[in-house]
Amino acid sequence: MEYVLETDQLGKRYGGRWAVRDCTLRLPAGRVAALVGPNGAGKSTLLHMAVGLLRPDAGAVRVLGRAPYGDTELLSDIGFVAQDTPLYRDFTAAELVTMGGKLNRRWDAALARTRLAQLGLPPDRPVGKLSGGQRAQVALALALAKRPSLLLLDEPVASLDPLARREFLQALMGSVAETGATVLLSSHILADLERTCDYVVVLSASQVRLAGPTDELATSHRQLIGPRHDGGPIGGVAAVVRASHTDRQSTLLVRTDGPITDPMWTVREPSLEDTILAYLTEGDTRASHSEWGVAA
Amino acid sequence: MIWLTWRQHRKQALYTLAGLLALAALIVPTGLSMRGTYADKGLRACLDGLRDGNLSPEASNTCMRALDAFNDQYGTLTFAGVLLLVLPLLVGLFWGAPLVARETEQGTHRLVWTQGISRRRWALVKVAAVGGFTLAVAVVYGLGTSWWMAPLMHAGQLSRFESGLFDMQGIAPIGYTLFAVALGVFAGTVWHKVLPAMGVALAGFAVLRIALTVLLRPRLMPPKVRTYLVEGNTGERGNLTGDWVLAKQVRNPDGSIVASNTEVSCPPGVTGPGGKACGADLGLQAGAYNWQQYQPGDRFWLFQSIEAGVFVALAILLFYLAIRRVRRIA
Known part of the structure; x- marks a missing residue:
């Protein structure tokens, strides 16, 4: 079986405290996986190491067989939506799509624009003036426009109301079905995951407790x-x-x-x-x- | 990346240019009027004559009065000028500190550093763009104030070498500005919020600037010493050579200090009250002399270059450290 994301005894320490420790995990290709755990379990830290924002202090993380930290080429294969879906709030959605085109070698601007048009988002309004749900959709469109093999989402729905949450997850599922990307989605809202995910990774107190297909x-x-x-x-x-x-x-x-x-x-x-x-x-x-x- | 840099900072650049224009609106008209007066009154010839000492007593008096009038008229502008001393600091606070700190504060570093460009490239382009822009602003500012202040600095009273006046003209402000920006950027890579980064940059800038001005600048080169007799001195000649007087004393022939921070002159044939010898009631003995320690005015550009160089070097070091740190922020 082909693994898109692998970690081996992975660890990250902040000062004397291990945020992630002895984390060994294999995520098969084509899965929509939920990364579940209470707040502070190390979900964000794990995702940040997977997208190369953080350097591991112990063990190794590999995406498509390569270590992501400092590997700019690999970044174009990883879509990432960070917690609270940060965007430049004074940019319009259209400008953010332009920005993605300037910063990425592979960039499907048409895909992003089509998605945003389908959702009825205004292209010329600063995204800071959009609702939280709309901002999350913009962030997702930006991540998808990279046409990534691996899509990582850090608590994308945590701050959304139930309706926006459902719309977001539907949009995610639809696009994943189209592009075939492997998804790892962290959340502490369990009810949503049962509908969307076919693989579960349970992270608690900085270690993997359980990983496997939901069935x-x-x-x-x-x-x-x-x-x-x-x-x-x-x-x-x-x-x-x-x-x-x-x-x-x-x-x-x-x-x-x-x-x-x-x-x-x-x-x-x-x-x-x-x-x-x-x-x-x-x-x-x-x-x-x-x-x-x-x-x- | 260049597109992104421009898009992110264009508003700020516009405000900065508007600020420069406002400054120009103050500097250009007053500068022109100062220059007009300076030329009309023939002050340059006056000054040369006074310095070389080849004017007749009457001409000399006329000249002194003209210079006094000029200084009275425009001298207050230097107070406005001293306010400009904070401009490099402001540029550093508002351009430097938010460069990285605003990204980390709003979490957008996780957006931009996970696109298809390396953080090193991101940091290099940002630093180059912001550094280049503020450098251009600083050059305009430094040379603009030099042009503005030039007549006042050559009017016999103020020396451009004095603390405060030295700091607002020439190339030193360019060094200060780059340093302030670099310090702000660096602080933003250590403190990941804008306000703390600004606070640290403010404190760091103030401490270093004051320390270097007070402790280092007077000792950059060994100061010179000049002495001249109290008797026969034709009066304070003001500051004709642009020297920076570090200390002045009046001493008796045995070397004992009679008075500090002052200068005494007894023109030929003048006697003190009650027919006593001039200066006798101050305790001056015959042969008393004025003693002055000073940095000669012709060292101005040398000192400017050294100080600008020190701050530019610090700025480059801080930029380098900041770019290195950017690669470790998560």
């Missing part, structure tokens, strides 16, 4: 409800991701390696959101326990 995650995870469980092995369960107990009952989210036949357990298929949350919670407890110096 595989769906088939390989189960929610078990049964009598209080003391931690013994259960047939068909590879690992317990998260367990919560009451006096008489346990609810487990487990990764399976076979059918669960024990009639003691009621088996349910968890939603993608449930699975992701289970991994996020697991990461959280582990980190805080070690930081406070107490046993988990």
Whole structure:
């Protein structure tokens, strides 16, 4: 399988604190991947290393087999929409498209203009006077006009209202279907991702907890409800991701390696959101326990 | 990249040029009228005559009065001129500090540095464009004020070598301006917000300028010393040679200092109150003399070149460091 983005033991440190550590990840070509994690998990740092804004302090990141930091040629193959979709606010959308043409060797201005026209955006108004949703669309059009092989988006919908968020994700999906770019989209809004993404990377406390196609995650995870469980092995369960107990009952989210036949357990298929949350919670407890110096 | 630079800074460039025009609207008419008066009164011949000492006493008096009148009429312009001292600083604050800091403050560095050009190229073009533009502005400003102040600087009272007047004309302001811009750009690569970068640039510029003016400039070359007797001195001749007097004292023949920061003259045949010898009530003995330490006026351009060179060198160093730092900002 061809990997568009690969990281190997990747780490980035700010002062003494690791924002990303031991991050190993392979993103296959053609995927629309969600990079999920709580605020401060290192999502932005990971994306910034992937687009060459940051230099890794440990390990390696490769895009299309090359290290992005300082590689200007590679930049033309990576589309990037940064957090809060920064644009020169006194530029008009048309000027921004012109700017892209001046700064990139490969630039599909027609594509950007067509997209912006379809969305009904005014070409001659400063983008600072547009709504947040419109600005995000302009930023996306600029990223797509590079005709990138890899499109990275850092929380593109975080500050948008639900309607604008849906329109943005629809526009993204439509264009990805056209261009065939691989997408890595960071977000902490889980509900949106279930509709748009076919691959999930869960990043928590600076490490990758889970990565895989969403359909595989769906088939390989189960929610078990049964009598209080003391931690013994259960047939068909590879690992317990998260367990919560009451006096008489346990609810487990487990990764399976076979059918669960024990009639003691009621088996349910968890939603993608449930699975992701289970991994996020697991990461959280582990980190805080070690930081406070107490046993988990 | 050049298109982008122009598009981003054209408004600012327009405001700067408007500011220069406003300055010209002050400088050109007053400068022309000053020059007209200077020529009408024949002050140049006066000054040459006074300096060479070949005027008759009457002509000398007429000349002194004419020069005084000229200085009274236009001398206040130097106060306006001193206000212009802050112009290089302003250019540095408004052109230099936001160059990188505004990008990082608004996050647009993540937009522009992920396009298909290297950060080094981005930084080089920006620095070259902004540096070149401010250099042109500074040249116009420096030479413009030199032209403006020239008659006043050759009217026997003010010396262009004095602190404050030295700093606003010639090529030194060009050095200051480039340095201020470079310091602003560099500060913007360290402090990633515009206001802190401006604050640091302001403080850094003020400290270095004052330190170099007060501590370094008087010692750039060993000052010269001249002495002349109190008795027989025909009076303060003002500043005919454009010297920069660093210290003046009145001393007795044994070398003891009678008074500092002053000059005493006793024209031939003049006696003090009560028929005592001239200056006796000040404690002056016979043979007392004036002592002056000074930088001669003909060193003006040498000092200008040294000072401009120092600041241009600092500016180049800061630009270089800034461009290096741009490659590490995320």
